[in-house]
Amino acid sequence: MTEPTLHGVIAEFVTPDGLVDACKKARAAGYRRMDAYTPYPLEEAADAIGFEKTQVPLLTLCGGILGGLSGFGLQYWTNMSAYPMNIGGRPLNSWPSFIIITFELTILFAGITAVVGMLMLSGLPQPYHPIFNHPRFSAASRDRFFLCIEADDEKFDREETTRFLQATDAVDVAEVAD
Amino acid sequence: MEQVPETNASTTLERLLPGQAAVLTPGHTLETITDKIVSIVLRRPVTLGWVGGFAFFFGLLNLLLFAMCYLFYRGVGIWGINIPVGWGFAIINFVWWVGIGHAGTLISAILLLLKQGWRNSINRFAEAMTLFAVACAGVFPLIHTGRPWLAYWLFPYPNTMGVWPQFRSPLLWDVFAVSTYATISALFWFVGLIPDLATFRDQAQNPVAKTIYGLLALGWRGSARHWKRYESAYILLAGLATPLVLSVHTVVSFDFAVSILPGWHTTVFPPYFVAGAIYSGFAMVLVLAIPIRRFYGVQDMITMRHLDNAAKVMLGTGLIVAYGYMMEAFYAYYSGNIYEFFVLKNRMIGPLAWSYWCLILFNILIPQMLWIRKVRLNPVMLFGTSLIILLGMWLERFVIIVTSLHRDFLPSSWGMYVATRWDYAIFVGTLGLFFSAMFLFVRLMPMITIFEMRMLLPQSKLSEEVSAHD
Numbered sequence: 001m002t003e004p005t006l007h008g009v010i011a012e013f014v015t016p017d018g019l020v021d022a023c024k025k026a027r028a029a030g031y032r033r034m035d036a037y038t039p040y041p042l043e044e045a046a047d048a049i050g051f052e053k054t055q056v057p058l059l060t061l062c063g064g065i066l067g068g069l070s071g072f073g074l075q076y077w078t079n080m081s082a083y084p085m086n087i088g089g090r091p092l093n094s095w096p097s098f099i100i101i102t103f104e105l106t107i108l109f110a111g112i113t114a115v116v117g118m119l120m121l122s123g124l125p126q127p128y129h130p131i132f133n134h135p136r137f138s139a140a141s142r143d144r145f146f147l148c149i150e151a152d153d154e155k156f157d158r159e160e161t162t163r164f165l166q167a168t169d170a171v172d173v174a175e176v177a178d
Numbered sequence: 179m180e181q182v183p184e185t186n187a188s189t190t191l192e193r194l195l196p197g198q199a200a201v202l203t204p205g206h207t208l209e210t211i212t213d214k215i216v217s218i219v220l221r222r223p224v225t226l227g228w229v230g231g232f233a234f235f236f237g238l239l240n241l242l243l244f245a246m247c248y249l250f251y252r253g254v255g256i257w258g259i260n261i262p263v264g265w266g267f268a269i270i271n272f273v274w275w276v277g278i279g280h281a282g283t284l285i286s287a288i289l290l291l292l293k294q295g296w297r298n299s300i301n302r303f304a305e306a307m308t309l310f311a312v313a314c315a316g317v318f319p320l321i322h323t324g325r326p327w328l329a330y331w332l333f334p335y336p337n338t339m340g341v342w343p344q345f346r347s348p349l350l351w352d353v354f355a356v357s358t359y360a361t362i363s364a365l366f367w368f369v370g371l372i373p374d375l376a377t378f379r380d381q382a383q384n385p386v387a388k389t390i391y392g393l394l395a396l397g398w399r400g401s402a403r404h405w406k407r408y409e410s411a412y413i414l415l416a417g418l419a420t421p422l423v424l425s426v427h428t429v430v431s432f433d434f435a436v437s438i439l440p441g442w443h444t445t446v447f448p449p450y451f452v453a454g455a456i457y458s459g460f461a462m463v464l465v466l467a468i469p470i471r472r473f474y475g476v477q478d479m480i481t482m483r484h485l486d487n488a489a490k491v492m493l494g495t496g497l498i499v500a501y502g503y504m505m506e507a508f509y510a511y512y513s514g515n516i517y518e519f520f521v522l523k524n525r526m527i528g529p530l531a532w533s534y535w536c537l538i539l540f541n542i543l544i545p546q547m548l549w550i551r552k553v554r555l556n557p558v559m560l561f562g563t564s565l566i567i568l569l570g571m572w573l574e575r576f577v578i579i580v581t582s583l584h585r586d587f588l589p590s591s592w593g594m595y596v597a598t599r600w601d602y603a604i605f606v607g608t609l610g611l612f613f614s615a616m617f618l619f620v621r622l623m624p625m626i627t628i629f630e631m632r633m634l635l636p637q638s639k640l641s642e643e644v645s646a647h648d
Contacts, residue, residue: 036402037399040373040630043406043409051403054407064418094346098346124398127397129399142209142381143207143208
């Protein structure tokens with residue numbers, strides 16, 4: 001950590017090749033706290049900066065199981081104890097007719113968990129982030145690719161990291177204020 | 179087969195058959211795609227045509243509000259329903275609108291799982307279509323209850339009356355199926371919008387627009403970690419929406435099939451309802467896509483290829499629907515059940531036979547034109563065929579509901595069904611709701627998914643040397 005008011009050093013790339021190549025080099029050079037920014041999902045970039053696994057599928061599975069259990073549980077409890085109704089002599093726990101609502105609630109809970117989980121794990125909504133201080137950053141949602149090595153990385157050194165990024169295919173390297 | 183050199187930056191990724199249009203007209207780059215879609219909303223002035231169209235449909239929406247006020251004041255007696263036909267336009271329109279929504283989910287979820295790249299430019303407005311169609315559908319179960327201010331009784335909640343809903347009833351299954359469908363469709367739509375809203379935030383000049391899009395974008399910054407979770411959640415949602423969309427119209431068909439009424443009580447209902455839903459949904463997609471691509475000049479993104487593919491889906495699902503009609507007729511004859519056979523005969527030569535034969539003409543005979551390539555590649559013909567299919571699918575529900583009900587088991591309880599002006603006012607009013615929402619949508623939101631269009635570009639892929647060495 002050289003200067004507390006620095007978020008990191010950011011490099012801008014024109015092609016996805018340049019970005020992924022630089023990500024791999026940065027990781028090989030020992031950098032860990034960094035992030036790539038792309039205008040569309042580029043899985044190789046996430047892999048290259050060492051982010052290979054997400055928790056979203058597991059959370060979704062848990063949400064789905066919870067939804068299914070609460071769906072069936074609600075109907076079972078309602079029909080068995082809260083409000084038993086004898087309809088044409090059918091058993092109170094007539095489970096085949098409970099399947100549809102169980103299914104719907106499974107999907108509902110799993111879907112909501114997938115979305116909320118994805119946002120929470122990513123720390124969104126987040127109105128402010130220092131990366132937006134970079135004047136060129138609006139191009140990240142248009143046509144440019146960025147790699148930011150953050151100042152709290154152990155290996156981070158203001159001059160050396162800048163030099164390192166300049167040696168890649170970057171068209172522009174700049175410091176980002178925190 | 180024509181070979182397209184993949185190294186050339188100005189071509190698309192796929193290999194095309196001779197005479198086949200590309201999914202994305204060659205020549206686009208990351209910049210041009212972004213700028214073109216952004217400029218439709220942020221740079222293009224409001225045209226007189228848009229104002230006129232919106233004013234017309236907004237007028238119809240006001241007709242809906244007026245008719246609903248009168249309905250709440252007087253009750254459902256202002257409609258044409260009476261015993262034995264207790265289900266009239268309200269249920270016909272509900273089933274019709276829910277069905278239209280299905281194509282949006284099919285395009286956005288099922289075609290995503292099947293890796294159909296051509297869906298990328300039509301999925302956004304097809305999802306919007308789903309949402310608005312489900313909103314229109316949702317109006318009807320609410321208002322047909324007679325006392326709509328008590329509609330929340332349909333949901334299970336602890337109450338001082340000590341009663342709970344009847345979970346064995348298909349009508350309650352419908353409540354859960356449609357409300358889950360609406361929620362998941364809205365989530366899917368919004369999640370798809372987040373990265374594009376971030377693009378809008380970054381491109382907007384107007385500070386108010388920038389703030390609003392910024393709030394909606396939730397601070398999205400395109401981080402590789404976020405994208406990874408995003409893609410994971412998106413594909414999971416698609417996987418969840420796929421069985422959901424098939425289940426929704428199945429459950430809607432249970433409203434009929436689980437009853438014991440001749441004409442309704444058949445096992446072929448679920449699959450042919452689902453096929454019919456997708457059939458009418460794709461017709462609505464074309465009814466929206468053909469004018470949109472013309473007026474907003476996006477023929478390079480919504481190409482003839484899309485129209486051609488949508489027409490083929492209509493042809494396929496239309497044939498499944500035709501099979502359903504045939505099986506219904508065959509079953510009525512082969513089962514030896516005199517009541518079933520009577521319903522069939524009454525449909526074909528009874529007092530409402532015109533509706534049955536119009537249905538066969540609109541839904542089965544006329545759409546066979548789509549076998550002809552020239553018709554599929556002619557937007558005007560396709561637009562006309564789609565309108566006819568939409569009308570045909572509406573008639574299908576009319577035939578199923580009215581002809582099955584109006585001849586009861588005893589001739590003494592036979593009746594006729596004639597819709598009143600209020601029935602028509604509310605139906606036309608929901609068209610106003612649907613289209614005024616669509617008009618607002620194309621001016622306020624990116625109607626083509628920008629980030630997925632970027633992925634169609636060959637330059638968005640990594641070169642082999644970079645992706646190989648690890």
